[in-house]
Amino acid sequence: MAEQVHPLRFGFAGAFLLLLALVPVVAPAIGQPHYVTMFSRIMIFGLAAVGLNFILGFGGLVSFGHALYIGIGAYAVGIMAFHGVTSAWAQLAAALAVGAAAAVLIGLVCLRTSGVAFIMITLAFTQMGYFLAVSLTQYGGDDGMPIPARSDLGVGSLDHGAILYYLIFALLVLVLYAANRVVHSRFGMVLRGCKSNERRMIALGFPTLRYKLSAYVISALICVIAGMLLANLTRYVSPAYMGWVASGDLIVMVVFGGVATLFGPVVGSAALVIVEEALSSFSLGLPWGIDALVSTHWLGLLGILILIVVLKLKQGLYGALAAREQRST
Amino acid sequence: MTWNLFFTQALNGLQLGVLLFLLSAGLTLVFGIMNFANFSHGSLYMMGAYFAAAVYDWSGSFLVAALVAVPGTLLLGVIVERLALARLYQRDHLDQVLATFGLILVFNEVVRYIWGPAPVYLNVPEALSGTIDLFSLPYPAYRFAIIGVGLVVGVGLYLLIHNTRVGMLIRAGASNGGMAAALGVNIPLLNTLVFGLGAALAGLAGLMAGPIFAVRPGMGESILVLTLVVIVTGGIGSIRGAVYSALIVGVVDTAGRAFLPGILREFLERSVAQAVGPAVASMLIYLLMAVVLAFRPQGLFPVRHG
Numbered sequence: 001m002a003e004q005v006h007p008l009r010f011g012f013a014g015a016f017l018l019l020l021a022l023v024p025v026v027a028p029a030i031g032q033p034h035y036v037t038m039f040s041r042i043m044i045f046g047l048a049a050v051g052l053n054f055i056l057g058f059g060g061l062v063s064f065g066h067a068l069y070i071g072i073g074a075y076a077v078g079i080m081a082f083h084g085v086t087s088a089w090a091q092l093a094a095a096l097a098v099g100a101a102a103a104v105l106i107g108l109v110c111l112r113t114s115g116v117a118f119i120m121i122t123l124a125f126t127q128m129g130y131f132l133a134v135s136l137t138q139y140g141g142d143d144g145m146p147i148p149a150r151s152d153l154g155v156g157s158l159d160h161g162a163i164l165y166y167l168i169f170a171l172l173v174l175v176l177y178a179a180n181r182v183v184h185s186r187f188g189m190v191l192r193g194c195k196s197n198e199r200r201m202i203a204l205g206f207p208t209l210r211y212k213l214s215a216y217v218i219s220a221l222i223c224v225i226a227g228m229l230l231a232n233l234t235r236y237v238s239p240a241y242m243g244w245v246a247s248g249d250l251i252v253m254v255v256f257g258g259v260a261t262l263f264g265p266v267v268g269s270a271a272l273v274i275v276e277e278a279l280s281s282f283s284l285g286l287p288w289g290i291d292a293l294v295s296t297h298w299l300g301l302l303g304i305l306i307l308i309v310v311l312k313l314k315q316g317l318y319g320a321l322a323a324r325e326q327r328s329t
Numbered sequence: 330m331t332w333n334l335f336f337t338q339a340l341n342g343l344q345l346g347v348l349l350f351l352l353s354a355g356l357t358l359v360f361g362i363m364n365f366a367n368f369s370h371g372s373l374y375m376m377g378a379y380f381a382a383a384v385y386d387w388s389g390s391f392l393v394a395a396l397v398a399v400p401g402t403l404l405l406g407v408i409v410e411r412l413a414l415a416r417l418y419q420r421d422h423l424d425q426v427l428a429t430f431g432l433i434l435v436f437n438e439v440v441r442y443i444w445g446p447a448p449v450y451l452n453v454p455e456a457l458s459g460t461i462d463l464f465s466l467p468y469p470a471y472r473f474a475i476i477g478v479g480l481v482v483g484v485g486l487y488l489l490i491h492n493t494r495v496g497m498l499i500r501a502g503a504s505n506g507g508m509a510a511a512l513g514v515n516i517p518l519l520n521t522l523v524f525g526l527g528a529a530l531a532g533l534a535g536l537m538a539g540p541i542f543a544v545r546p547g548m549g550e551s552i553l554v555l556t557l558v559v560i561v562t563g564g565i566g567s568i569r570g571a572v573y574s575a576l577i578v579g580v581v582d583t584a585g586r587a588f589l590p591g592i593l594r595e596f597l598e599r600s601v602a603q604a605v606g607p608a609v610a611s612m613l614i615y616l617l618m619a620v621v622l623a624f625r626p627q628g629l630f631p632v633r634h635g
Contacts (some may be wrong), residue, residue, distance in 0.1 A: 034432045047338035109619045112626035116366045116422050117565055119555040121622065125556040135608040186519030244550060248430040255427055291444075300438025310424050311416060 008325050010316070016270075020169060024162040038231065042230045042266075042273045043168045049253040049265030050175055050224025055261030056251070058183055059215050060195030061111075064247050065122030068106075068129040069220040071242030072099045073227020078237035080138055081147045088151035095224050103220035107213045126247055133239035143170050144238025145163040150233055158232050168229050172266070175222055180262055182218075191215050252306055258319025267318040275302065333466050338587045339580065344472045346579025347479025351534035352552065353571040354486060355527025361566025362503045362523050363633060365414065366422050368429040370556065371549025372436035377535025378544045379400040382451040389453030398536045399529050410521055413566020419579055420522070433550065441546045451539035469562045475537050482533070483572060490568065499523060503566065503632075555582070558614055562621050563609040563627025574629060578614050585613035 020039060026199045027035035048070055055061045064216045076095035085091065110121045134142050150158040182188050193201045201208050231237050240246065249272060257268025279298030283291045294301065313320070356370045381398035385391060409432065417425050453471045460467040490496035501509040501520050510516045542548060559578050563570025590606030597605065622631060 056423070064425060064426065109622050113561070116360060116364075117561050117628075119366060119426055121618070124554055124558050124561070124618060125617055127551075128612050131611035134610055136604075138604065145520050147441060163336070166520075204436050244554070250429075251423070251427060252430070255423070288434055297438040297442055299434045299440075303431040303434030303438070306434070307413060307428055310428040310431065316633070 004324070006325050009261075009263065009321050012321060013198035013319070016263070017173065017269065018171065022170075024165050024190070032220070033161075035166055038273065038277060040168055040233050041163050043165075043172050044226050044233060045253060045273065046103075046142055046222045046266035046269035047168070047175055047251070049250055049257070049269050050179055050262075051219040051226065053259065053265045053310075054179060054182075054219040054222070054249050055212075055215050056254055057196065059212060060190045061114075061212065061216065062251070063104075063110075063122040063216075063219075064117050064244070064251065065126035066220065066223050066250050067122075067242045067244075067246035067284055069099055069103065069223035069236075070227035070230060070246065071129055071133060071239070072102060073228075073229075074231035074237045074241050075133065075139070077151060077225075077228050077231035078145060081149050081151075082139065088153045088167060091151055091228065092225075095228055096221055099224035100220055103217040103314040104213070107216040107220075111212050111216065120245040123244060123247065129242050130239050130244075136288045140237070142239065144236060144240070146311050147235045147237060149233060149236060151228070153235050154158075154159050164229075164232060168233075169248075175225075176262060176266075183262065184257035187211065187214070207319075214225045221299065232326060246301070246315045249307060250284065256309060257317055258322065261318050264318035271317060275305065334587070336464075336466055337468065337479030338583055340468055340472065340476070341587075342580035343576065344475050344579070345583055346576035347476050348534050348538055348552070349555055349559050349579055350479060350572055350575035350576045350610040351482060351530045351537075352556045353563070353575050354483075354568055356375045356529040356570060357563070357566055357571045358499070358503075358523050359527045359603065360501060360560070361417050363520050365630050366416055366429070367411075367414070367527075368426055369432040369436065370527065370531055372433050373402055373531040373545075373549075374398055374535040374538070374552060374605070375440065375546070375549035376405055376436065377532030377536040378451065378539040379444060379449065379535075380532070380537040380547065381539050381584065383398045383444070383546050385451055389421030393534075394451075394537055396575050399532045402532025402535070403529035406531075407521055407525045410524040410528075414524070415517065415520065436549075437546045444546075446546060448543035450543040453540045465514055471540060475541075478537060479583035482530070486568065495522070510535045538542075546613075555614070557617050560628075560630055562618050566632040567628065570628055570632075578617070581617055582614050 018272060020043065023039045024036050026032055027039075051069075052063060052066045055063060073095050076098060077091050080086070080091050106122075106125050110118055110125070113121060133139075150164075152158075153167075156163045158167070183192075189199065190206055190208075193206070194208050194212060196210055227241065230241065253272050254265050254266035255268065256271045257264030257266065276298070278293055279301055282294040282298065284325065286313055343442060352370065352374060356367060359365055359367050359370075360445055377398050380401045381394040384396035384397040388394065413428065413432070414425075417428055454470075457469075457471040457474050459470050460472045461473055462468075488496075490499060498509070498514055501512075501518060502523075506516055509519075538552075556579060557577045559571060562578065563572075565572030586607075589610040590602060593602040593606045593609070596602075624633075
């Protein structure tokens with residue numbers, strides 16, 4: 001199917017990516033080098049959210065458990081580095097193998113249900129992964145552990161912030177491009193068909209479980225890669241990476257940006273990370289200790305913000321652009 | 330000695346099962362009737378525990394604490410339902426999950442603001458602080474009381490749903506809300522009522538769990554996940570399923586943590602068993618859930634509509 005070009009969204013996404021590409025150049029120049037780390041985080045979570053949106057937005061499967069796969073990616077890097085294996089390719093192979101095995105098994109169980117049961121079970125399995133990580137006392141247990149060395153790509157060291165940044169950027173662009181192709185392929189059509197009317201797809205003769213499972217595994221593997229990047233960025237792994245809050249945050253990013261839009265999750269990730277940063281280091285010099293109140297209890301404010309977005313802004317930030325285009329045509 | 334340990338762990342499992350039942354009964358009703366995924370149910374449990382701790386600290390009487398905490402949680406549940414959640418009944422599950430996720434964050438911070446981040450202690454009431462000898466085996470009286478209260482509530486809930494007019498309306502709303510509304514049942518009022526009932530049960534669970542677990546911000550989430558496992562295993566919307574599956578999950582989880590490391594030590598090397606034991610024990614109920622769903626995707630006791 002030939003894809004229509006949406007000028008507003010296309011322009012916005014292009015400008016956004018251009019902005020991201022310029023961050024490592026601009027940030028040191030304006031004396032704010034920590035922006036490189038912040039935008040690395042934005043892109044990593046954006047990558048994971050794009051992965052989640054693949055099944056949540058296009059497949060209609062609300063997974064409350066994709067942080068599990070971020071955790072698998074991060075722990076693969078952490079555990080292998082702990083045992084002295086720092087080759088990025090070995091880590092990638094191991095992480096993808098473990099991630100795929102977990103996703104196939106969990107997906108097979110979860111996809112036997114749908115709707116709310118699916119949400120609940122994906123959350124339950126993520127908690128299982130969380131408790132498993134907590135019980136791995138030799139790898140830090142509850143506290144997590146620092147990673148002795150970043151992954152070794154063979155070319156260029158990831159210890160250099162800009163190299164890691166552009167690696168993340170390249171992967172994000174690659175995944176966005178691939179997701180665009182997949183969503184508009186026959187496979188993507190079947191997946192979207194399952195979302196709008198699965199019974200009809202079955203009646204048409206499609207083995208829908210196979211399609212949904214493949215989509216689930218693909219989206220899980222994108223999160224595994226995001227997890228590996230996150231471990232390399234922070235040089236730390238912790239069970240908190242796969243806590244239920246992390247899973248919830250991913251859904252928030254997708255919804256903030258716009259469900260079932262390609263670029264929306266990246267916008268949502270940027271919005272959430274920036275709001276987090278702004279609230280947790282809130283200091284505008286307001287009276288009555290409001291600054292301290294906001295910066296200690298910013299999670300509560302985030303909760304209120306989420307409530308307002310859900311109740312009022314149904315399409316998300318980037319989704320609003322799409323709606324606007326539809327109105328004007 | 331081994332038999333004693335076994336018996337004590339069985340009672341502990343039963344007591345965890347009763348707590349899980351109180352939570353899952355409310356949650357499964359809310360889901361069965363409103364088709365609403367309320368992930369903030371654990372926060373109501375937490376609020377119940379905090380209300381109880383605050384009132385107990387102030388009055389020194391566990392009875393007063395109970396009399397304030399349970400209606401207090403009910404009232405809180407009704408307010409939250411009316412202000413925010415009732416608008417989401419017609420929306421898809423994604424919106425419901427997100428909104429209640431937001432609520433969890435809000436509740437945790439409210440608690441952290443009022444009572445601070447450190448755990449608050451709620452003591453066992455004087456009258457129940459001793460132990461009861463059962464077949465010459467001492468067991469804490471308070472834990473017995475939990476099991477007793479759970480059984481009473483379970484029977485009461487059964488009578489309420491099967492033998493009263495309100496219960497009939499609840500059943501009608503669950504099996505076909507639209508039809509019940511067409512016959513003149515005030516569905517929004519019924520929804521609020523059911524939500525309040527669920528909140529009160531969560532508050533009761535929080536009150537009773539307070540002296541056993543630490544009362545701290547975020548205490549609702551770990552038990553919420555167990556509750557979700559119970560509901561999914563038992564069959565979503567089914568009270569009967571919630572009863573059996575709460576007891577099964579409670580006993581399996583407790584027994585797994587108590588005995589599995591020891592059992593594994595028989596088969597595996599000591600160092601391996603020490604590493605694997607706790608990990609497998611903490612995964613046991615999830616594996617149980619996976620096995621149940623692999624054979625019965627609708628849960629053990631699915632609700633039959635129609």
